[in-house]
Amino acid sequence: MGKQVDAVTWYQGQIQETRVHLAMEIPFTVYYNERETVTLLCSPQELDELAIGFLVGEGLLKQPQEIKGLVVDTARGLAWVSAEPDRPLAKEAIGRRFVTSGCGSGTGYYSLADAVLSAKVQTSLVLLPRQVNALLSKMQNLAQQYQVTRGIHGAGLCSPDQVEIFREDIGRHNAVDKILGYCFIKEIKPEDKVLAVTGRISSEIMLKAAKMSIPVLLSRSVPTDMAVIFAEELGITIIGAARAGKFIVYSHRERVALP
C-alpha cells in the first residue's frame, strides 16, 4: 500500500533517516466508445468503478445495461468503456468536470443544478446524533491508506449504523466517483444512505450526492456557501465540522433527531 521512499525527518533538533510511505498517484485515461474522454490523476485502485462513476457523472451512462464492455489496464492507466447508446461527448458536459475545483461555464453549471432539481431527494431517513459520531469513528478506522500515507481522501456510503462501502483516492472527487461507480454497477439505490467524506463539501461533491439521490452528506470538514445553497434547494442535509462529540447541521436539519 503506497510507495516507499527514503527521506529525512527533522524533529526537535534531531535528524533521522526515514523510509516513508507515499500515496501513489497515476494518470488514468478513460475512453468512451473509442473516444478519449478524460485523464484523471488518481490512486490506482478500483479503476473500473472510477471510470464508470466518471461517465455516470457526465451523463454518458444512465443505466447499467448500457455497458457493453469494460477493459481496465491498471499498469498503463487506461480504461475502455463501450456502451449503447453512444452519446455525444457534449463539450459543456465534459467541460463541467474539466476544472481543478470543478465545473463548466457558469450557465452550464446552474443548468446542471436545475436538472438535478427535478429529482428532489425524498427519504424517511433520520439520524441520531450518536449515529453521526459513530459513523465518523468507523470511517477513520477504515481509512487504511490514510493511516499509512496521509494525503489521501476517503468516501463512505453508510447506513445509519454502518459504513457499507469505503473508497480512498488522492482526489476528493475520485473517491466519491468510485462510490458512484460501485452503486451504478451493483444497481444499488442509495436513497436511504449517508455519503460521508473526509474532505470539504464543495458544490460539486454536493451535486454528485444529488445525482445519486443521497439525502445526507457528512464531513469532518465544512461546506462552501454554494454547496449549502444547492443543498437547501435539492433537499439534502449537510452535516459538517463533525468531530468528537460535535457537528453542525447546515441544511435540512429535519433529518437529524436533535434533542
Add this chain to the structure above:
Amino acid sequence: MGKQVDAVTWYQGQIQETRVHLAMEIPFTVYYNERETVTLLCSPQELDELAIGFLVGEGLLKQPQEIKGLVVDTARGLAWVSAEPDRPLAKEAIGRRFVTSGCGSGTGYYSLADAVLSAKVQTSLVLLPRQVNALLSKMQNLAQQYQVTRGIHGAGLCSPDQVEIFREDIGRHNAVDKILGYCFIKEIKPEDKVLAVTGRISSEIMLKAAKMSIPVLLSRSVPTDMAVIFAEELGITIIGAARAGKFIVYSHRERVALP
C-alpha cells in the same frame, strides 16, 4: 469575508442555533482573445491574478508584455484577457488542467514534465530548520479566511524569513495560480523563494512550482509519489508533514541546513 448562514450546532448533547461563516464559491469563466477557455470554481478574490495565472500555466501567456487587455467582472464571475500573439487553445494543453485532480492524457502529462525539465531549478537558497517552522507559523497567522470559515486553502510565496505574498482560495490549485499570476504581472522571478501551501503536494502543484522555477515547496501536508519523483528530476526540494517542531524532507535535502 465569507457568507453567513443559519445552522444548528450539536455539542455534547446540547444544540445551539448558530450563525456560521462559509467560504464563498463562485464559477469564474476566463475568455482568452474572445474564446471561452475554462470555468474555475474559486473564491471571489484576486480574480485578475487567477485568470492570468491560469493562462500562464496553460502556456497561453509567456511574457507580461503580451497582455493587451484585462477586464474582470467580479459580480458575474467573468474575465476577458486579450493578448498578442494569439496562441491556439491546444486541446491537450487545456485538457491537462481539465481534470478534478489534474492533467490531460498520460502522454501529454509526461511531456509537460519533460518540457519543464529543460529548465532545471538552480539556486543557492538554503533554509535553516527554524526558518521552516517560523514560516509555517507565519502562514497560519495570515490565513484570515481560513480562521473564519475553515475549508479554504492558502499559498504563500516566502523568503527564508517572511511570507511575502499570501493568497487563499477554496481550490488548492487556484491559490497557487493566484501566486503565479501575481508574480507574472509584477515581473517577480521567484527563483530564490519558497512556495508554502496548506494542502497536499500533488504532481500538479509540484509542476506549477517548477514552472515558476521555485526551488522549495513546503507544506503541512504530504506529497504523492509522483510529486516526489518529479521533484527529484526537476531539482526541487519538497518539505512536507511540517508541524510544530517537525518536518520531513522528501527530495533535494541539500537546501535544508540539517545538523
